[in-house]
Amino acid sequence: MKLIIGNKNYSSWSLRGWLMLKVFEIPFEETLLPLFSEQFYAVLKDYTPVGKVPVLVDQDVSVWDSLAICEYLNETYLHGKAWPSDAQHRAVARAMVCEMHSGFSALRNEMPMNCRAHRSISLSESAQQDVARIDQLWARCLTRYAGGKPWLFGEFSIADVFFAPIVFRFKTYGISLSTESTAYQKRLLAHPAMQLWLAEALKETAVVPEDEAGEER
Numbered sequence: 001m002k003l004i005i006g007n008k009n010y011s012s013w014s015l016r017g018w019l020m021l022k023v024f025e026i027p028f029e030e031t032l033l034p035l036f037s038e039q040f041y042a043v044l045k046d047y048t049p050v051g052k053v054p055v056l057v058d059q060d061v062s063v064w065d066s067l068a069i070c071e072y073l074n075e076t077y078l079h080g081k082a083w084p085s086d087a088q089h090r091a092v093a094r095a096m097v098c099e100m101h102s103g104f105s106a107l108r109n110e111m112p113m114n115c116r117a118h119r120s121i122s123l124s125e126s127a128q129q130d131v132a133r134i135d136q137l138w139a140r141c142l143t144r145y146a147g148g149k150p151w152l153f154g155e156f157s158i159a160d161v162f163f164a165p166i167v168f169r170f171k172t173y174g175i176s177l178s179t180e181s182t183a184y185q186k187r188l189l190a191h192p193a194m195q196l197w198l199a200e201a202l203k204e205t206a207v208v209p210e211d212e213a214g215e216e217r
Contacts, residue, residue, distance in 0.1 A: 117212070119173050170185055
């Protein structure tokens with residue numbers, strides 16, 4: 001099985017597919033393509049019609065959306081354990097993941113993932129609302145669904161995978177959160193897989209200008 005990803009410093013969608021494989025210890029080969037390069041598009045055209053990463057290649061199947069990749073891995077290799085076992089908790093987790101997958105456009109635009117940076121930024125009202133919504137979601141989950149365990153729904157799940165790029169963003173831009181959410185952010189940042197991704201991101205030297213938002217702090 002192969003996962004095609006972009007630069008680890010910048011590619012938030014790539015992190016989701018990669019983290020799912022790493023945390024749940026599913027063996028795979030990694031192919032990293034420099035974002036927006038000729039190589040990037042030349043390689044991807046053989047696997048995906050949309051020219052974006054990540055792409056999971058498993059035998060004769062190519063899956064080119066991060067949520068579809070997580071669902072495929074969960075159904076094919078994990079017997080469903082990457083979602084909460086409780087049906088109501090699972091429904092909430094799926095709703096949260098879908099909200100993250102399709103929403104928070106102001107946050108995405110104004111706070112691009114940039115793992116190696118430490119930046120100050122002035123956020124629009126819409127981006128501030130996005131931050132507050134995520135803080136609310138995390139705090140609510142940790143209070144109602146985590147059952148005293150470290151992750152949003154107790155055990156590590158696709159919900160944690162999907163919010164992983166956000167914890168890097170909040171770290172980069174020095175975003176203040178509630179006590180519960182700050183503790184969760186620190187736990188997820190400290191996860192060995194996240195630390196491995198960060199270490200490899202810090203080795204990269206390529207610069208994507210459009211993802212270099214804000215001022216150094």
